[in-house]
Amino acid sequence: MPAWVAEYASQQPGGGERLEVNDERVLCFLRSLRDRGVPAWQRLQAARAVEWYQGIVLRQASVDFSPYIVKLGELAAIDRRVGAVGSDEGIPGEGLPGRLDLDEPSAVRELRARMRVLHHPKSTEDCYARWLLRFIRHLDDEQLEKHGEHEIGQFLTDLAVTGEVTAGTQNQALSAMIFYYGKVLGRDLRFIQRIRAKASEYLPVVLSKLEVLELLGRMRGESETMFQLMYGSGLRHRECRCLRIKDVCFDMGQIVVRNGKGEKDRVTVLPGFAQESLRRCIETAAATHRDDLQDGFGSVYLPFALHRKYPNASRELGWQYVFPSRRRSADPRSGVIRRHHVHERTFASAMKTALARTSIKKSATPHTLRHSFATHMLEDGADIRTVQELLGHKDVKTTMIYTHVMNRPGLAVTSPLDRLRVMANSVVN
Structure with a gap:
């Protein structure tokens, strides 16, 4: 712990034997560690070290460290779950989770981290994250591990009936659920995977x-x-x-x-x-x-x-x-x-x-x-x-x-209306 206290001291202005511990300085310290790519489990150690210094050395309790410790504990758990060990940049395709928004629910952060480790595009990550957020709002509960196929089925039904979404949109939501429960929580949703909506087949728009x-x-x-x-x-x-x-x-x-x-x-x-x-x-x-x-x-x-x-x-x-x-x-x-x-x-x-x-x-x-x-x-x-x-x-x-949709030119058939027109012309003539 003294090493992290020394790190904290190096960021404080001036000298002196006693360090000042307040919310602003603690937050700046933890953010600086995050920006340098220090993994969550080490930032958790740093927070506990400064908390120890405040209580044992300063004999104060001016800063409540519990919110920092809880958040960093969640992030450290995510890192352990997805097998990440920190990142100097942490961007897609590099197999590392990178920066995660602490304001998002922990389930969404776990989803994002796992998708980055597996090299999914950011567009897919953002899409799945939006659907997971909608599912959380539908349940009014962030603890998704408590729920399963029954709740997912109800969510998809509400989308189809109340939300009036297309089959493609419904399947997109289902894919997000399957990824989170399968790749993050390690649960097999075999029944849910069999209820994909039948998507309509459209001919592509083609310019001449x-x-x-x-x-x-x-x-x-x-x-x-x-x-x-x-x-x-x-x-x-x-x-x-x-x-x-x-x-x-x-x-x-x-x-x-x-x-x-x-x-x-x-x-x-x-x-x-x-x-x-x-x-x-x-x-x-x-x-x-x-x-x-x-x-x-x-x-x-x-x-x-x-x-x-x-x-x-x-x-x-x-x-x-x-x-x-x-x-x-x-x-x-x-x-x-x-x-x-x-x-x-x-x-x-x-x-x-x-x-x-x-x-x-x-x-x-x-x-x-x-x-x-x-x-x-x-x-x-x-x-x-x-x-x-x-x-x-x-x-x-x-x-x-x-x-x-090829131009052959024209379809290789003749309309019956055109055939009638030919017959009418032959009768008149």
Whole structure:
């Protein structure tokens, strides 16, 4: 304990034999340990050491340490449960839980920590956390280990009946419950897993080739290049935003898609039409990176603990995003200041604005461009297995959906109304 008291003393202004212990200084001390990546169980030791100093040496009780000890005890329990031992950055893909919001219920923090250890995307983590919060509110109880399949079934029923949610939304909530109870609490929900709602099957929205040209003509700047890659390479919106400079090969005319859906890599085509604008984007990203380095920043997020294997890689140009954000910001999980990739709303908003300026009446989204890529490839005679590989589909049945929206041209049938019209014309003549 004297070591932690000495650590506390090193952060106090001035000297003197007796240290001042108050809420403000204790809170600052514990936060500084957290920001340095000190694990919860050691921060718990530090809190108890200062509490010991206050009671034994100062013979005071001015600070109530019980809230700190309870919170840190909960976090230490989470660390033990998910097998984490602390983190210098603690960001997704590095197998470490990173920063957790102490204002969230302990069940939500456990969920987040486990999902980070298992490398789940932040979007999935946030989605599952929202559903777990709704489940907690439904129960009016944060102790989820006391509840099980019966309560989950009631929650899903209320969503379907009262909330009037779609089957897909209901299954999303179910997935969150299965993950928490299975991966965090270690409980098998076999019965619940069999009650997934039957989702409706919809044909994808696909733009015609003329519509693609019209919409592309309304796009400008960086968004125009992203449009070209999503339609010309079949990239998902996220894959385009997360594209790194090193994964673009102009000589071979290809793009390597890293950590796509299902954490799979694949290679797709780099359209020659997009190369000139893509080079300009990379030049702009390189200039931005040089400025960041001069300002003392320039470190980019690396997945799967690569920053440990390659300590300097995060500052290399090749690892930087092709489409970086316009400003630096704090990593939501680690707090590290860095330049992330462009936000998902940036291109979506630009495409929505451009779409409004065209004659197109379809409800197109960024993902519509990927649908259009696949459909037009098949229309032009590409083998369906080739299209499957370019899209990164695990099962060719997923790719087969695009055969239903192909322009053949027109459907390979004649409407009975048109046949009647032909008969009527023949009778008149």
